[in-house]
Amino acid sequence: MRILAADTALGAxxxxxxxxxxxxxxxxxxxxxxxxxxxxxxxEKVMREAGLAFTALERLAVSTGPGTFTGQRVxxxxxxxxxxxxxxxxxxxTTLDAMAEAALTETDVAxxxxxxxxxxxxxxxxxxxxxxxxxxEPMLLPLADAAMRIAALAPNAEKVALAGSAVEIFxxxxxxxxxxxxxxxxxxxxxxxxxxxxTLSPEPSRAPDPLYLRAPDAKLPGAST
Numbered sequence: 001m002r003i004l005a006a007d008t009a010l011g012a013x014x015x016x017x018x019x020x021x022x023x024x025x026x027x028x029x030x031x032x033x034x035x036x037x038x039x040x041x042x043x044e045k046v047m048r049e050a051g052l053a054f055t056a057l058e059r060l061a062v063s064t065g066p067g068t069f070t071g072q073r074v075x076x077x078x079x080x081x082x083x084x085x086x087x088x089x090x091x092x093x094t095t096l097d098a099m100a101e102a103a104l105t106e107t108d109v110a111x112x113x114x115x116x117x118x119x120x121x122x123x124x125x126x127x128x129x130x131x132x133x134x135x136x137e138p139m140l141l142p143l144a145d146a147a148m149r150i151a152a153l154a155p156n157a158e159k160v161a162l163a164g165s166a167v168e169i170f171x172x173x174x175x176x177x178x179x180x181x182x183x184x185x186x187x188x189x190x191x192x193x194x195x196x197x198x199t200l201s202p203e204p205s206r207a208p209d210p211l212y213l214r215a216p217d218a219k220l221p222g223a224s225t
Contacts, residue, residue, distance in 0.1 A: 001019070001020060001058050001059055001199055002017070002018075002019045002024075002052065002056055002057050002058050002059070003017070003018050003019075003057070003058065003059045003060065003061055003195045003198055003199060004016075004017050004043065004046070004047065004054075004057050004060055004061070004082075004195070005017075005018075005060070005061035005062065005093075005191040005192070005194040005195035005198060006039060006042075006043060006061075006062050006063075006075050006078065006079055006191050006194070007062070007063040007075060007095070007098070007189045007190065007191045007194055008035035008036075008039055008063070008067075008071045008072070008074040008075035008078075009063045009064070009065050009066070009067025009068065009071045009072045009075060009095045009189060010067045010068065010071060010095060010116065010165075010188050010189060011030060011031065011032055011165070011187070011188050012028060012029060012030050012031060012188035012189065012190070013028075013029050013031050013034075013035045013038045013039055013042060014026070014027060014028040014029070014042070014189070014190050014191035014192070015027050015039070015042045015043045015045075015046045015191050016046060016190070016191040016192040016194070016195045017046050017047060017049075017050040017052065017195070018192070018195045018196065018199070019050075021196065021199060023192060024046075024049075024050035024051075024052070025045075025046040025047070025048075025049035025050040026046060026190075026191070026192050027042045027045055027046050028190055028191070028192075029042070030188065035070075035071055035074045035075070036074045039074060039075065039078050040078065043078075043082075054082075054086060055086065057086060057088060058088060059088055059089050059090075059091060059198060059199075059203075060079050060082060060083050060086070060088060060089070060090045060091070060198075061079075061090070061091045061092075061093055061191075061194050061195050061197075061198030062075045062076055062078075062079040062090060062091075062092060062093070062194065062208065063075060063092075063093055063094065063095045063098060063189050063191075063194050064076065064092040064093065064094055064095075064208050064209065064210055064211045065094065065095055065138075065210050065211035065212060065213075066094070066095060066096070066116065066118075066124045066138055066140070066211055066212065066213045066214075067095055067189075069212075072210040072211070072212075073210060076092075076208065076209075076210055080207050083207065089203050089204055090204065090207050090208065091198040091201045091204055091208070092204070092207075092208025092209075092211075093193075093194045093197045093198055093201075094126065094138050094211055095114070095116070095124075095138075095189040096114035096116070096124060096125070096126025096138045096164075097114070097126060097128060097134055097138075097197055098189040098190065098193040098194045098197060099112075099114040099116075099126075099163040099164055099186060099188075099189050099190075099193070100112040100113065100114040100126055100127060100128035100163060101128055101193045101196065101197055102163060102184070102186050102189075102190055102192075102193045103161040103162070103163040103184035103186055104128060104129075104130050104161065105193075106161070106184050106185070106186065107161040107182055107184055109130075109158075109159050109160060109161045109182060110129060110130045110158070111127065111128075111129055111130070111135070111153065111154055111158065111160045111161070112127065112128050112129075112130075112160065112161040112162075112163065112184070113125070113126070113127050113136075113150055113160050113161065113162050113163070113170075113181075114126040114127070114128075114163050114164045115146065115162060115163070115164040115165075115166040115167060115170045116164040116165050116166055117164075117165045117166040117169065118140055118166075118213075118214065121142055121143055122140055122141060122142050122143070123140075123141060123143060123146050123164075123166045123169075123170060124138060124139070124140055124164075124213060125138070125139050125140075125141050125146045125149065125150075126138045126139075127150070127153055132200065135153055136149065136153065138211060138213060139213065140213040140214055143169065143170065143173050144173065146170065146173075147170070147173045147174050147176070147177045147179070148177065150174060150177070150179055151174070151177040151178065151179050154179050158179075158180075159180045159181065159182060160174075160179060160180070160181050160182070161181070161182045161183075161184045162174075162181045162182065162183055162184060163184045163186040163187070164186070164187060165187055165188075167183055167184075167187070171183065
C-alpha cells in the first residue's frame, strides 16, 4: 500500500511516503509557525523524491492532535482536500500515538509514553505497547494524575520510554511513583509514524476530525465571556 502522510499539529512540519511499510521519502522540519506555507512544498518534495504520481497513492494519513489549534487544522484541511481530489481514504492518527510508536522504534522497551506539555500544570498523555496496541487513549491530565496513570500501566518498576515536550518535567514525577524511564529524545510527531500506523488502520468511513482535549483560549470577536 502506498501512503502519503503529513503532520503539522505541534512544533514541526513533516511529510512522508511509504510503500508496503517501507520508507520511500521523508521530510521533517522543526517550526513554531509557518506550517501552512511549508506543507504543500514539502508534500511535493517527498512525492518527487519517492518517484510517484499522486494518482499512485492508495491512502492518505494525517495527525489529528492534540496539538495547537491552528496547526491541527492546517494538516487536516490540506489532506482532506487532497483526499477529495484523489478520491482515496484519509486516516487520522493522534500525535500521541505517533510519538509513542516512534519511541518504541528508537528504544528496546515494551511500553512508550507520549507526554506533551499543555501548560497550567497539565500534560497531554498517551501510551502504546510494543505489541501494537494503544494502552492509553489521548487525555489531558494534571501531572500528578498522569503519573498515577502510568504507574498503574507499568507495575514492578517496568522501564518506559518517554517522548514529547514534557519529558523533562514528567520523568522526575514518574520516578516518585517508582517508574523508571528512558528519554527517547523525541519531542515532536513525525509523519513517518503517522504513515506507519495508518497502514494498520481499517479504512475509515469518513474524514477525521481534529482532536481537541482543551477548548481554545482564543475567542471569536464579539463572543461572550
